Amino acid sequence: MALIKAAQSMIAVGKLNVPVLEITQAADVGMGSFYNHFDSKEELFEAAVADVLDSHGAVLDLLTSGIEDPAAVFACSFRLSGRFFRERPQESRILLANWGALLSADRGLAPRALRDIKAGVAAGRFHVEDPELTLAVAAGALLGLGHLLQSQPDRDAGATADAVTEDVLRLFGMSPEDAHQVCLLPLPDMLFQE
Amino acid sequence: MALIKAAQSMIAVGKLNVPVLEITQAADVGMGSFYNHFDSKEELFEAAVADVLDSHGAVLDLLTSGIEDPAAVFACSFRLSGRFFRERPQESRILLANWGALLSADRGLAPRALRDIKAGVAAGRFHVEDPELTLAVAAGALLGLGHLLQSQPDRDAGATADAVTEDVLRLFGMSPEDAHQVCLLPLPDMLFQE
Numbered sequence: 001m002a003l004i005k006a007a008q009s010m011i012a013v014g015k016l017n018v019p020v021l022e023i024t025q026a027a028d029v030g031m032g033s034f035y036n037h038f039d040s041k042e043e044l045f046e047a048a049v050a051d052v053l054d055s056h057g058a059v060l061d062l063l064t065s066g067i068e069d070p071a072a073v074f075a076c077s078f079r080l081s082g083r084f085f086r087e088r089p090q091e092s093r094i095l096l097a098n099w100g101a102l103l104s105a106d107r108g109l110a111p112r113a114l115r116d117i118k119a120g121v122a123a124g125r126f127h128v129e130d131p132e133l134t135l136a137v138a139a140g141a142l143l144g145l146g147h148l149l150q151s152q153p154d155r156d157a158g159a160t161a162d163a164v165t166e167d168v169l170r171l172f173g174m175s176p177e178d179a180h181q182v183c184l185l186p187l188p189d190m191l192f193q194e
Numbered sequence: 195m196a197l198i199k200a201a202q203s204m205i206a207v208g209k210l211n212v213p214v215l216e217i218t219q220a221a222d223v224g225m226g227s228f229y230n231h232f233d234s235k236e237e238l239f240e241a242a243v244a245d246v247l248d249s250h251g252a253v254l255d256l257l258t259s260g261i262e263d264p265a266a267v268f269a270c271s272f273r274l275s276g277r278f279f280r281e282r283p284q285e286s287r288i289l290l291a292n293w294g295a296l297l298s299a300d301r302g303l304a305p306r307a308l309r310d311i312k313a314g315v316a317a318g319r320f321h322v323e324d325p326e327l328t329l330a331v332a333a334g335a336l337l338g339l340g341h342l343l344q345s346q347p348d349r350d351a352g353a354t355a356d357a358v359t360e361d362v363l364r365l366f367g368m369s370p371e372d373a374h375q376v377c378l379l380p381l382p383d384m385l386f387q388e
Contacts (some may be wrong), residue, residue: 144334
């Protein structure tokens with residue numbers, strides 16, 4: 001949809017304080033069309049971030065489709081998502097401000113992560129009693145990671161993301177050795193810039 | 195300060211959409227005085243939440259002052275903080291919307307948690323390589339817990355908070371048995387209502 005694409009372009013270059021009129025002009029739609037779909041600019045930006053999360057999730061599915069071990073699938077996705085905060089600072093800022101979207105049960109990353117956690121349990125790799133609760137904690141850990149990477153620009157994003165991934169895997173009941181091994185696996189290339 | 199107290203009273207009864215004028219009248223100060231201290235109502239609400247976190251931290255310090263084991267101090271504080279989300283829904287809503295305040299390094303809960311994590315490491319109870327990173331992950335876990343307790347009102351707040359505390363303690367490098375034991379300790383009474 002043209003308005004979401006326009007909002008994503010604005011977000012990508014850090015233009016967050018633009019008037020609605022400028023967004024509708026960039027999208028080549030009328031003001032009425034905007035208010036048919038969204039109550040406010042914030043709502044449009046939130047939809048734009050949800051859309052980014054959907055795309056990000058679809059890319060992760062593609063990149064991990066060849067990996068058999070569910071623990072390795074989760075680790076790869078989490079390590080790449082951590083790096084995303086450093087590579088895409090504008091989307092990250094909006095995401096951190098609208099973090100409910102990350103935890104939303106029906107779109108974006110949450111349903112994929114829940115699927116991966118359950119697959120890890122079924123394969124005997126994870127030992128988790130309450131997958132929904134574990135998902136909330138893991139998503140919170142990802143947010144804490146994102147906040148830290150944004151507030152400490154000199155921090156090594158890759159090493160920090162991998163350390164949090166190891167933490168989360170141990171929290172999922174993996175042994176420290178197994179968690180460490182799975183985070184040493186080579187990462188697929190992910191193009192963060194569109 | 196009168197404005198902060200007035201804002202906390204509004205928050206406590208769920209009046210979040212009040213005009214600034216109503217807040218200044220409740221605080222018995224002029225509009226000019228408001229804008230000398232705050233740029234917006236959101237900024238005042240954020241300061242009010244930071245103040246709640248400071249008080250909460252001071253109460254936790256008092257309640258845990260008799261506990262010697264630093265792991266038990268952290269566990270007690272985390273278990274009580276999780277319950278806070280259920281007991282004080284209005285403050286929690288503002289806190290979840292302004293979660294940067296929770297992670298702020300210089301006020302409220304973050305410096306206390308960092309102190310407790312370092313004490314646990316010094317006592318050989320926690321095995322943590324990067325305390326700042328661990329703090330960010332633990333704070334994120336607390337946010338995820340808060341989000342879950344707010345979005346699932348039927349969920350048992352005590353059991354859920356204790357489960358997340360165990361998760362976090364294992365992430366701090368405690369054995370599952372030790373983490374479980376420390377979360378079975380009796381909790382001091384905490385009056386959540388003012």
